[in-house]
Amino acid sequence: MRDAEEFDAFYAACAGRVVGHVHALTGNRSEAEDAVAEAFMRAWQRWHSVREADSPEAWVRRVASRIAVSSWRKTFNRVRAHRRAAVEQSVPGLNEDHVALLQALQRLSANQRRAVVLHHLNDLSVAEVAAEMQAPVGTVKTHLARGRSAMARMLGEAHQEGTTHG
Known part of the structure; x- marks a missing residue:
């Protein structure tokens, strides 16, 4: 149970910062949240080694960034086509x-x-x-x-x- 409590505290302490980081990289909040959720899932699966890293938060941030970039590469052509066809929209x-x-x-x-x-x-x-x-x-x-x-x-x-x- 100590692992789960330790991981929960780790998540609570840094999830918002990591989402903010990936959001700044991608420009898309929902993609950032998806990438960060995936990264935290991977961190939980490897928690015994991740918690021993110099910076577990940096590990999650790096993994989330890579997931986001991979996702971005997969959708780049669709997004580019959409941007060409879309009218200017405000958020x-x-x-x-x-x-x-x-x-x-x-x-x-x-x-x-x-x-x-x-x-x-x-x-x-x-x-x-x-x-x-x-x-x-x-x-x-x-x-x-x-x-x-x-x-x-x-x-x-x-x-x-x-x-x-x-």
């Missing part, structure tokens, strides 16, 4: 800044997006991001610098469009 509850941020994140490379989300939205240090991404610190710094620069350009363009057309 209730999201303000323009939030939408612009999510759109900018989606336009980054996968590694830049992951580094930016881990560092700026999950408040991980550069060293922690490097450990989670299994990449050298210098590479993470490059991903962060390029990602921030690209987002600044994209968000600046979105702001200019909003002021000239709005």
Whole structure:
């Protein structure tokens, strides 16, 4: 029973952060929740080894991110076709800044997006991001610098469009 109680406490402590992380990566809350649920199920199945990891939360976050990316790859063509055919739609509850941020994140490379989300939205240090991404610190710094620069350009363009057309 100790395992179940320990796992329940672990889940309660970090599930929201992991969903937030994957949501920022995917831009889709329901996909994020599905990926995180799957990751926690896998963590429970391997709990004896996962709980011994340096960071069980990082293990779940990494697995959930991979599940989300895999799901995204499977549906990419359908989503792209839908976007071409769909008329512009607004999402209730999201303000323009939030939408612009999510759109900018989606336009980054996968590694830049992951580094930016881990560092700026999950408040991980550069060293922690490097450990989670299994990449050298210098590479993470490059991903962060390029990602921030690209987002600044994209968000600046979105702001200019909003002021000239709005």
